[in-house]
Amino acid sequence: MENEASPPELIVQELTGDVPAQYVMPLQDRPSAAAAPAPIPVIDLGRLSSPDTDGGAAEEAAKLRSALETWGFFMVTNHGIESSLMDAMMNVSKEFFQNPPEEKQKYSNLLDGKRFRLQGYRSEMLKSEGRALDWSERLSLQVEPEEARRLDLWPNHPESLRDVLIKYATKTKIIRDLILRAMANILGLDEDYFVNRITTKAKALARLGYYPPCPRPDLVFGFKPHYDGGALTILFVEGQVGGLQVLRDGKWYDVISKPYTLLINIAECMEIMNNGIFPSPAHRVVTNMDKERLSVAIFYGADEETVLEPAPGLLDEKRPARYMKVKTKDYHNGVFGHFRQGKRFIDTLKI
Ligand SMILES: O=C(O)CCC(=O)C(=O)O
């Protein structure tokens, strides 16, 4: 049985006392002591998509542009997801992580003690690569395309997780398209330029995250510094625990989300398509000594067969393409290989 091969000794929740050596970051890579808050713009999505009679939509679009050019992150309110559905999403996630380890391991993403699959539960990753482990547990489930959902890999406990996640992801998809269109408009491209490249065949992965309190936030990360690989990420962080940090001009800043707002960030496929005008930001999650933290991220990718390339409408003699063309499928393979070595595949595409 594939699940029996998982290493239960690494379930973070069960650890007590000081942190085990596998989680400790090398000295030069440890979390910095203090980070200033990032004044990330908050965009009212209702206003952004309203007919522009009073200049409201233009104002929101200007804020969005500024957020995308600087932080690569923005917050959204008035996004159309009822707070009751957001609460339900967080509650089912919490209930899942509260299951006993044996129950969670039934959904392990570890196939034979060595190979990982994209979907499933993991309490650690990349153990064999000699890099420090993240102080978090994750449950990843593919939510798009709809016909590719593997409901047999989705947990039964709590029973409502499936329904709630499907409802939630249906709503975030509407937000995705709204943002893709707004970005195309801001860049002066055909409104559907990005939507057409992401298509109904594009994959989306939901990742539920649980970060237990950690006795040594100075030594470990909840999630090591990284760039997201798809097109856009829509993130929902419970309450006001904080923990997420974003890199800007070589400095890490705290991202403080407000209750019931969503955080959206640009991922690398989108950076290629917009020719680096809106770069994909490095980000990470630090741990907290007293509080647990939960987050739900939906990663929207491009269609595997899509050729990723800087949009021709953005290029001219003065603004040449800064990235080589690559098929999404090849990009994903490249990212995986490079990430294991702590490198960025996108750097190999730069012209
Ligand atoms: O949990 C979070 O706040 C962020 C997680 C993240 O960056 C990711 O899953 O890629």
Ligand SMILES: [Fe+2]
């Ligand atoms: Fe991320």
